[in-house]
Amino acid sequence: MKLSRKNLLQTQSYIDGQWWGAEHNRKFSVFNPFDGSLITKVADLGEKETESAIEAATRAFPAWSRKTAGERSDILRRWYELIMENVDDLALILTTEQGKPLEEAKGEIRYGASFIEWFAEEGKRAYGDVIPGHGTDKRITVIKQPIGVVAAITPWNFPNAMITRKVAPALAVGCTVVIKPAQDTPLSALALAVLAEEAGIPPGVLNILTTNQAKEVGATLTKSKEVRKLSFTGSTAVGKELMRQCSGTVKKLSLELGGNAPFIVFDDADIEGAVAGAMASKYRNGGQTCVCANRFFVQAGVYDRFVEALTAEVKKLKPGDGRQKNIDIGPLINVSGLEKVERIVGDAVSKGAVATTGGNRSEAGDLFYQPTVLTGVDNTMAVSEEEIFGPVAPIFRFETEEEVIAMANDTPFGLAAYFYGRDYALIWRVAEALEYGMVGINTGMISTAVAPFGGVKESGFGREGSKYGLEEYLVTKYMCWGGVER
Ligand SMILES: NC(=O)c1ccc[n+]([C@@H]2O[C@H](COP(=O)([O-])OP(=O)(O)OC[C@H]3O[C@@H](n4cnc5c(N)ncnc54)[C@H](O)[C@@H]3O)[C@@H](O)[C@H]2O)c1
Ligand SMILES: O=C[C@H](O)CS(=O)(=O)O
Numbered sequence: 001m002k003l004s005r006k007n008l009l010q011t012q013s014y015i016d017g018q019w020w021g022a023e024h025n026r027k028f029s030v031f032n033p034f035d036g037s038l039i040t041k042v043a044d045l046g047e048k049e050t051e052s053a054i055e056a057a058t059r060a061f062p063a064w065s066r067k068t069a070g071e072r073s074d075i076l077r078r079w080y081e082l083i084m085e086n087v088d089d090l091a092l093i094l095t096t097e098q099g100k101p102l103e104e105a106k107g108e109i110r111y112g113a114s115f116i117e118w119f120a121e122e123g124k125r126a127y128g129d130v131i132p133g134h135g136t137d138k139r140i141t142v143i144k145q146p147i148g149v150v151a152a153i154t155p156w157n158f159p160n161a162m163i164t165r166k167v168a169p170a171l172a173v174g175c176t177v178v179i180k181p182a183q184d185t186p187l188s189a190l191a192l193a194v195l196a197e198e199a200g201i202p203p204g205v206l207n208i209l210t211t212n213q214a215k216e217v218g219a220t221l222t223k224s225k226e227v228r229k230l231s232f233t234g235s236t237a238v239g240k241e242l243m244r245q246c247s248g249t250v251k252k253l254s255l256e257l258g259g260n261a262p263f264i265v266f267d268d269a270d271i272e273g274a275v276a277g278a279m280a281s282k283y284r285n286g287g288q289t290c291v292c293a294n295r296f297f298v299q300a301g302v303y304d305r306f307v308e309a310l311t312a313e314v315k316k317l318k319p320g321d322g323r324q325k326n327i328d329i330g331p332l333i334n335v336s337g338l339e340k341v342e343r344i345v346g347d348a349v350s351k352g353a354v355a356t357t358g359g360n361r362s363e364a365g366d367l368f369y370q371p372t373v374l375t376g377v378d379n380t381m382a383v384s385e386e387e388i389f390g391p392v393a394p395i396f397r398f399e400t401e402e403e404v405i406a407m408a409n410d411t412p413f414g415l416a417a418y419f420y421g422r423d424y425a426l427i428w429r430v431a432e433a434l435e436y437g438m439v440g441i442n443t444g445m446i447s448t449a450v451a452p453f454g455g456v457k458e459s460g461f462g463r464e465g466s467k468y469g470l471e472e473y474l475v476t477k478y479m480c481w482g483g484v485e486r
Pocket of ligand 2: 157158288291447
């Protein structure tokens with residue numbers, strides 16, 4: 001890997017301001033999903049090292065939380081600047097371990113940095129209240145305080161931004177953090193730690209545990225009394241398990257879980273705009289995003305036109321090595337991801353669906369699936385229920401507004417939804433009727449640090465980004481002042 005700054009590629013965990021190897025020098029391999037080549041081996045930490053990381057975060061909390069919001073802001077701002085100065089190296093590390101095209105990786109680095117920029121400022125606005133007393137001798141004041149030691153567990157699909165989206169608000173309000181990144185993509189997390197240390201984030205404030213023992217390390221984090229908050233981003237199944245584990249110590253939780261986003265196109269929609277939005281939403285990161293369109297619903301009057309136009313654009317997508325120029329789509333992250341996509345498409349085709357393009361593994365590499373468009377799909381197929389997490393667009397036909405709202409909401413998930421239409425009354429009715437945490441109206445790209453990202457139902461709870469994201473790392477305390485009267 002040709003980096004301008006070679007020290008950004010680390011292979012040991014970062015605990016208490018030190019680079020830690022694992023007991024018995026245990027390591028696990030990190031591979032490039034494009035060609036299966038070994039990138040490097042990384043420290044494989046376990047329960048003992050996790051306890052050391054929690055102890056370090058606990059020790060660091062008093063001094064870090066005693067700093068003013070302005071002092072923490074200055075350090076976070078410097079971290080933001082260092083990340084922006086090293087976008088190219090950070091993106092190359094990310095693409096090499098995750099597979100997405102370099103331009104997408106650069107976009108993720110900038111997006112991830114924007115959370116640090118945003119919360120460096122927002123941390124200064126953790127306001128409280130003064131409430132008129134309930135008696136002539138009483139006064140009430142409300143303050144916000146950092147909750148304490150935070151554990152964060154993050155996924156492989158956005159190995160930079162899913163970390164900064166949690167760490168930025170946590171550190172801004174004075175919390176300290178222990179992070180367990182995904183075993184497929186630990187290198188991006190470690191590179192962030194290099195720059196955090198350079199920015200002046202003190203030892204113990206930010207700790208990164210690399211491990212191939214997710215269950216064991218997770219269990220150590222969830223059972224710890226010192227860890228007061230768990231912020232998890234990942235699958236709904238794992239989120240439910242972690243929620244169960246955290247009940248033992250009644251931790252505060254944020255769960256950013258799976259999705260099954262509807263993408264609705266009404267007869268009066270701008271079809272060209274809808275196709276552009278569909279391409280951006282569906283095929284970003286090869287379809288491996290929690291908010292990508294998972295089910296397309298197109299009204300009968302424009303169904304054939306939309307299918308033809310989308311198919312034409314999908315056929316232009318060029319799969320390959322994300323490190324090369326002019327590559328539009330990378331590999332799936334691993335064999336299980338590929339086999340899941342293959343199973344879901346096979347189920348649909350076996351029940352009568354037809355691929356207008358794609359529908360098979362790609363010759364671009366062992367983990368590649370062809371960008372695919374499916375028609376003739378219905379709600380008996382897995383494509384209507386499962387998060388595909390791959391470059392596959394099933395397109396359902398509908399007749400009425402009532403029918404499509406019912407279909408769109410017929411899922412346990414509730415993360416993101418999208419629709420294209422022009423009638424302002426319809427837009428209000430549909431936006432209010434969709435049971436999702438986020439709704440894209442005439443756009444397929446909604447993610448930003450200034451808005452509260454998160455879901456409802458089994459897509460989780462809690463919000464990341466915006467002023468709402470700060471609350472996840474704060475506790476509210478009120479003080480009742482008596483004896484005010486002479
Ligand atoms: N809502 C969001 O913001 C968001 C963002 C990205 C991904 N996701 C979801 O994440 C999923 C894909 O990511 P993934 O495959 O990494 O998810 P995953 O749930 O398999 O893993 C997520 C993280 O949890 C860890 N983990 C797995 N099992 C664990 C256990 N028993 N105890 C403790 N930790 C455990 C993994 O090592 C990883 O770090 C998709 O469902 C996607 O929708 C959601
Ligand atoms: O996978 C879901 C992430 O949240 C991606 S993004 O926030 O939409 O970029």
